[in-house]
Amino acid sequence: MTRITTNEFSGPTFKPQAFIQGERRNSKLNINAVNVFLESDPANALLTHDLITEVTMDPVLKTGSEYYDMSKDQHRRATALKIAKMAVYLEQDIKRAAGNYRGGAVERFQTSDKTPILTAQDLAIFDKRLSIISNQDPQLGTRIGVHLGLFGNCIRGNGTNEQIRYWLQEKGALFLKGIYGCFAMTELGHGSNVAQLQTRAEYNIQTDTFLINTPNLPATKWWIGGAAHSATHATVYARLIVKGKDYGVKTFVVPLRDPDTFQLLPGVFIGDIGSKMGRDGIDNGWIQFKNVVIPREFMLCRFTKVIRSEQGDDARVWSEPTLDQISGYSALLNGRVNMVMDSFRFGAKFVTIAVRYAVGRQQFAPVGDKTGKAEETQLMNYPLHQYRVLPHLAVAYLISPVAFNLMATYHSTLDQLFKASSSGDKKQLKPVSLKLKDLFIDSASLKATNTWLVATAIDELRQACGGLGYSAYNGFGKGFNDWVVQCTWEGDNSILSLTSARSILKKFTDLSKGEAQESQSFKYLSPSFVTQVLRGSKSAQIRSLEDYIEVWGIMLVKILHYCVDLVSKTKNADSISKPLIMISRFHAFHSMLQAYYDKLKSPGNSHVPDQESQAMLWSLFRLFSLYFIDKHSGEFLQFKVFTPDQIQTIVQPQLLALLPEVRKECIALTDAFKLPDAMLNAPIGYYDGDIYNNYYAEVLKNNPPEAPGPGKPAYHEVLTTMLRRDYEPQENLSKLGK
């Protein structure tokens, strides 16, 4: 068929390219400045584009539309090849981060007992590369993320400095070399309830070893990414048993395979978990242990240690009470923090596709046209379509500043924790543990809220692309399937919401004890603000920019107060689980709006010099707040933050007025994400806007004529036999008598 550009026919013709290009010509948005805003600062923006270019150009790492047609086995193999390629980048990225390409810049981390311990700064560039590759190929991101982020951080968080040096640097794990790790926490019977994991590590005083055992089927390690086929070692969460006493769940490094031959080691039983809803490139496996022996030194013992008597006839357990428990889960923090950043990048990707399609696609003539000759309306010009698509654009924008802030807080807090626990200065431990607790609250609430927001976004944006959104080649199908596990793993969203909200509620009730909140994200818990809200002297309004944040603070105070009240009446902590979910969500909204506001308000941080771009960014800010006030108008009305009239005459009209305003710059606002076609991997969303030709070309490329001839399947005889079959063969019943 001829391309769309050479129509032979006089009927309505489409011009998606002209529309999309036209919007670019008319745009007043400073795309470069906005991109810097989104990527935090100029240096980060530059680095991000370098990395995006590198991973989309690399012939091993890049993904094309054939990616959507690959089988599980093909994905597994391709992912392994990509890991090997990423390993090469890893070494280069460490040199690059150090600004040192000479004289064993990487080797110095491996060569002696006094070798320096790698810091977050050393891995900063590779971490960003990993974040970016996760947007291109989520399963690859996970496979490396499990090794570096979970296995690696488990050792970094729970191991002594010697153990960190040994496993991660000398053996080479942090360089994707020597050993390959997996993170054996979850069991078939226990996911969220980590404290009840059943795998056993029994200390044998005589041999000075642990015996690792899987006592029953539900204790089987399950879902372990990398276990099925890749990992040589695991950090195993198991119950420490010493002299018959159960000390709870601790972490142990357990070798699984010979790294040279990939043979399973004695007592290690492993299987493939098989197909999943998405991310089939990850070899999730199950592991069972039967009398696996590891030396005592393989227990990670920064905070808990088995101390054997000098005579070798007794043993005792030492632990650091402040941090033993909380640090045990610190490996999960890294994942949660990264998932907030993933939410930004995933959201940006799918909203770019859907916005471009909505601007290029036309359907239905304007109401009133009976001629059939009028040009059909662009989807994006329908108010309903704007309402369906543009809030997701605001969501992607609003995630970015909070994601970068959270990442920075994570690194500084973990750094402090590392220093405090290395120095042995007990006094430092208390403030660090408080910071760590706040980080748990924020990361839990932001992880849960944003992974849910993006799951909803992908689903709704797919629907907004109609039938073409259902085609595998436009990315929404695999995108959704890959994404939604983020709502479940490394802290189930409902559980995370409950735990973060319970901690917020605790802070709220502790206010009466006069405990101050330092963190910016708990601003709404300032005693004066709380008092004003509860006394009714602070009423919600939507005038100044600050109001768009404050209404969420008012909402939070009221709902927290309601929960306290309800629990005191019902004496049942479970009676408030539904409002608790809202508290976690509203806390995340509040943090997102605050972080975005703080950044955009400060010229030195926003990097957006021109007023027109600033104004548009403020429109997105207001859109985000109003869209969710309207979505949660039930709560806003129940708690009397707003009256019905305020919702109908202020909130909703403002919301409906903002949509056409944001719509004007929607192409530029998505261009500002600067995602190349190779990253989008969805022809209806490519930059040139040639929707129909681009999509048609990908379909043809991946579906060449069939072997028995065009349109003739290999199984055509099944069908021809059916169609030719004898029809109701008639027996001559009369010949059989009466």
Add this chain to the structure above:
Amino acid sequence: MTRITTNEFSGPTFKPQAFIQGERRNSKLNINAVNVFLESDPANALLTHDLITEVTMDPVLKTGSEYYDMSKDQHRRATALKIAKMAVYLEQDIKRAAGNYRGGAVERFQTSDKTPILTAQDLAIFDKRLSIISNQDPQLGTRIGVHLGLFGNCIRGNGTNEQIRYWLQEKGALFLKGIYGCFAMTELGHGSNVAQLQTRAEYNIQTDTFLINTPNLPATKWWIGGAAHSATHATVYARLIVKGKDYGVKTFVVPLRDPDTFQLLPGVFIGDIGSKMGRDGIDNGWIQFKNVVIPREFMLCRFTKVIRSEQGDDARVWSEPTLDQISGYSALLNGRVNMVMDSFRFGAKFVTIAVRYAVGRQQFAPVGDKTGKAEETQLMNYPLHQYRVLPHLAVAYLISPVAFNLMATYHSTLDQLFKASSSGDKKQLKPVSLKLKDLFIDSASLKATNTWLVATAIDELRQACGGLGYSAYNGFGKGFNDWVVQCTWEGDNSILSLTSARSILKKFTDLSKGEAQESQSFKYLSPSFVTQVLRGSKSAQIRSLEDYIEVWGIMLVKILHYCVDLVSKTKNADSISKPLIMISRFHAFHSMLQAYYDKLKSPGNSHVPDQESQAMLWSLFRLFSLYFIDKHSGEFLQFKVFTPDQIQTIVQPQLLALLPEVRKECIALTDAFKLPDAMLNAPIGYYDGDIYNNYYAEVLKNNPPEAPGPGKPAYHEVLTTMLRRDYEPQENLSKLGK
């Protein structure tokens, strides 16, 4: 590993079977009676179980967990084999429906010009079989549904009696014999806007034929199920052009392939659309026509006809104005009506899995237990989990009565239409066309609302099953991917919601003209009710059972009134598109509650004799209404149907009190769907409740030890090479001089 039942260890053990079986022992629900309620009546219930047993036992039709590991090509082939098997059942089902197995019971439909035309009654059993097989294997259901439901109904709705006899009976299409049809409506450039399809059918007076052409790329027929590899004929939607004049889109039968050889016919170009988000067993294809010639008689001309002059030198177009347009889309009605029934069956399936898992799965000890020895709590005993899962149970129950009603109305209306248009009695056409319009409204609103409800249900229920919900073998992944296309195809849900709501709004504004509403589904539009609501003399309450329906009627009147008001102020029909979506949704809720109420209230219809079962069914009724009032509390408060205090002190406490009540019988209420394990195809939801062993067994069965050895992938050298690689080879830079 040993099975869970033979624990070697003294730690907490799980007993999912004991829990689930225990609930059955304690149940007071009359499962058989409730099942009859759900399946409409005793005869239907019996037939349903017969058919379920047949399709789950049949070695060709049954699906096991290996289904989730099949590639697109394997699904395509397996689906073709299943179609051939279904063809054999089809003949038997026609005989069974007629109660006649002798003397050419089927052949009589093919043998002469005066052969009787098959009725819905003749196909009633097979239609139910198809509905049931669609729950087991949705892609198979679609493939046959496209042929019989779309291709077949396009001919039945638009063809003359002679054309119906010829294509569907004499040629054999209705018996899956002779020809295999597809439904070539959608084009790459036009989906929802059917009136602007661009494929051309130009009449040539001289040769008395049509020339079918695809004028440009966007006019390519796209998404056509069965076109890629299966169909021999298509019903093509194309613009009728006679003597240069465009008469709009009409329907034509166009042969595509030689049914014997499966070679494509001249001028027919076909390709495979390739991978989709789900339903890869359907061979969706694209079709382009280049000068394809078909005789005039291939145009379907029940309502529009090209009449050639006797001399063969001129032609004119005749059409039946009342029905020409509306009947053109009647083929889509069948699909929409079926999708409401699918919503019931799909909802029932996934809620069964999630409820059983939630009752069997334990996680976390009760709050306050510090011993670590307390039995962990069943998920279903958490109020939050009840809130996440049980409303979806109510949804499945509430869909059933309206789905059966809609199916009955569809058959009676189409029957009347067929009779009226066969008789040529113009007077009969008007009432039929009015009924048809109401059917369009109801089916659109119910299709959109319920396919969305079930999409949400599958997604939320998967999350409620934690990690095991993400495993492909528990069905949620493919289930969701297969399901969500229902929100897009055969009428995009947003468009359907808008069009049905606009028609309801029209009825509302016509009330002032004194037009009465006959249909039960528009009860809330009775003039006296509307007046009471608008005058404020009818206030919402939640006391009697009727109130649970009426609140939705009050809500509807208020929001309709608001829309009329807003349009008159803004003069912009698009300004109300967001509330219109709500109108369609609330109309569906109202219809569902009304149908359920009418059935359960009448002892002769409900078939539920005992009071305990009745009480539980009423609890589900109230739960449905309250859950959605609470979900839409924003609308209920904005429109002042309820006050904030009513929501917090009446609606929400009632809702929270109902959940533990329904929870008591949740196992029995899902057992009452009577879905055998083979239909569920999800081991965490099997009847015996042996969650862990069942799931483990399926994972092992589908993932046997790898060829190179257990846990050793075919690509292990990729990994060993990476791990053994030389690390940062050091150049001796000093040898290169300064």
